[in-house]
Amino acid sequence: MGPTRARIAIDAMGGDHAPAEIVAGALRAQEELGIEALLVGDPDQIQAYLKQHNSSAHLEIIPSEGTIEMNEEPLGALKRKPKASINVAMDLVKQKRADAVVSAGHSGAAMAAALLRLGRLRGIDRPAIGAVLPTLVAGKPVLILDVGANVDCRPKFLEQFAQMGTIYSQYVLGVSTPKVGLLNIGEEPCKGNDQAVRTHQMLQDNPKIPFVGNAEGRDVLSGQFDVIVCDGFVGNILLKFAEAVGEVALQILREELPQGLNGKLGVTLLKPNLKRIKQRMDHAEHGGGLLLGVDGVCIISHGSSQAPSIFNAVRLAKEAVDHQVLDRIQSCYGRKTAPASEGE
Template structure:
C-alpha cells in the first residue's frame, strides 16, 4: 500500500460495505478520481477482490502501485449488513469499515465513506473518532426534497439515537445549522423542531426545553415548531428531532412514495390509452419518485464526531455512492467538524 501524503484531499472508502460492495463502490471511486483531479482515495477491503474489480474497470494491478489518486489498504474482514453493532465492534477490528475509520482517526484520511451496516458504522465511528468537545451525541443527518425545486431540507437525527434529551436536541440544531450553512451555502439557516403541533404548548417537556435553549442562542435562527405535514414546504432549512421520530418520518416518506408509485402504476395501465400515455410521462414520474427516497441517492452524514463520516445507502448505486464521496469532500473543504466545535462554544458563551 502506498498512502499518498501530498496536499491532495484524501478519503478512505469502505469498499466492501453495502449490498453490492465493490461492484458499486469501485466504479464510483473511478468516477470520483476522474472528475476530481485533487482527490485521493484509499480503497479499504480485500486487496484481491479490489484488484479484480479495478482490472474490470481497466486499471491493472501494476498501474495501481504507483497510482497518483488511488491506493489499496488490505483488510481481511467484512462487516455484514445484518451484523449486530456490538459484535462488529468486538470481532471485526480488521474490517474494511473499521480500517477506513482508523485511517481518519490517524490523520491518514480526512473523511470516510461507507455504504455498510448503519448501526455498526455508527457505533464504530463513535468509538474510534469520539465526539467533538461538548457534543453529547453524534447524529445522522441527510437532506430531503423540498416543494421548491432548487431547495432541500436537512433533517436530524435520522436514527442514530433512540431518544434525545433537550440539550442533545439543542446541539443537533447547532450542528444542523453549521452543516446547512457550510455545505449548502444557506445564510442564517432556519432551524425548526419537529413537533405534533405548531403551538408552543404542544409536545413533551424536553421539546419545549430544547425550543427555549435554541431560541436563547442568538447565533441560531430558530423559527419554532414544525409539523410533519410541513417537512417539505420550505418553511425550514433544518428540522430537528430524536432518532426514533426521524427514522419513522424518513421511512414513512419511503412508504408513501412506494404506495403512490404502486398505485400510479395501476393508473398508467388502466386502459390502452393510459398505457400509451404512460410512455410519455413515466420518465418524469420515475424521477419524481426517486427524489422521494432521499436516503437512496444522497449520503447521510454522521455529525458531531472528530472526523467526517458519510453513510451511503445500503442499496446505493454507483452514482449515489459517488454523491456520498462528493459530500464527504465538501465537508472536508468546509471544515464542518471544526465549525461545529466553534459554534457550540459560542453558544455556551451566549447563554
C-alpha cells in the first residue's frame, strides 16, 4: 500500500514575501506533488493572490488572525495572539487535520508554537532544526543539526540530535549507513572543549549511531559525512556562512564568465551548466529545516523564501510524512509524547 495523500498546513502569512510567494509555492506543490495544501491566514488576502494564478487547483483556506512579527518575543506573542497563523497551523497538526506544517515566518515563534501545541517526543530533551546542504559529491547532501533551535547544548542533547539525524538521513535522504560526525576543531577525540570531548565519547559508545569521528570545518561540505552534529549557536553561524559563500560564488561566476569564451556567446553556451550549478548551491533548493524532536512534522523555512523555496519546503514535509520519520524516532525512545513545554 503506497503513502496516503499528505495534508500540509502552510502558514501563508509568515515570511518576507507573504502571502504572494507562499500562495504561489503552495499552488505549485499541490499541482506537482499531489498533496493537499491548507493555506492558513487572512482569507481575503489569500483569495486575492489565488485569483492572480490561472490554476484549476482548489486550495483550502483556514482563517487566522494576525501573525508573529520578527521583532516580537516569541513566547509572549504566541500567548497574546492565540489565533495567529502559526498557532492555527500547529493546531491543525495537533488535531490531526494536517500531517505537517510549513512556515517561513518567525523561526523562534514556529519552534515555540511546536513545543507548546505539539509537545516533545518522549525521550527527547530538546528539538533540533536539521538543515541540508550540498557537498562536493554530486547528489550527496549533508544534514547539519542543530542550526538554531538550541544555543547551549549538553552532550546528551547532541547525542539525541545524532540519533534523530541518523534516522532522517536513512529514511528521507536514502543513506543506508550514514556517516555521523561531531563538528570540532580537530580530528582527535581529545580535541575541543569539555562538551565536545564528552559528546565524542557518548557518540562512540552508542551502538545506534554510526559515528565516525570529529569533523573539522573544512570537512562539512566535503561529502565525507552524511550527518554533522553541533549546537545551535555554531550551527546557525555555519548555515548562514555556507549560504553566503554560495551566493558569492554564483555572483563571481556571473561577473567573470562574460570576460572569457567570447563574452555573451560563452555565457549562452554555458547556461545549462550555470543552471545546474545554481541548483546544487542554492539554499532555496532545500526549502528549509525540519524541526526534529516534536510530535509533528514541522518545516521552518527561510524568512526570505519565495515560491520555489516554499515548494521545496512542502516537498520536504511530504517526504518526512511519507517515510514516517516521527514513528521511527518514537520507536527509539518509546511511543508516548512528552508534555507540551512552556518555556524550554
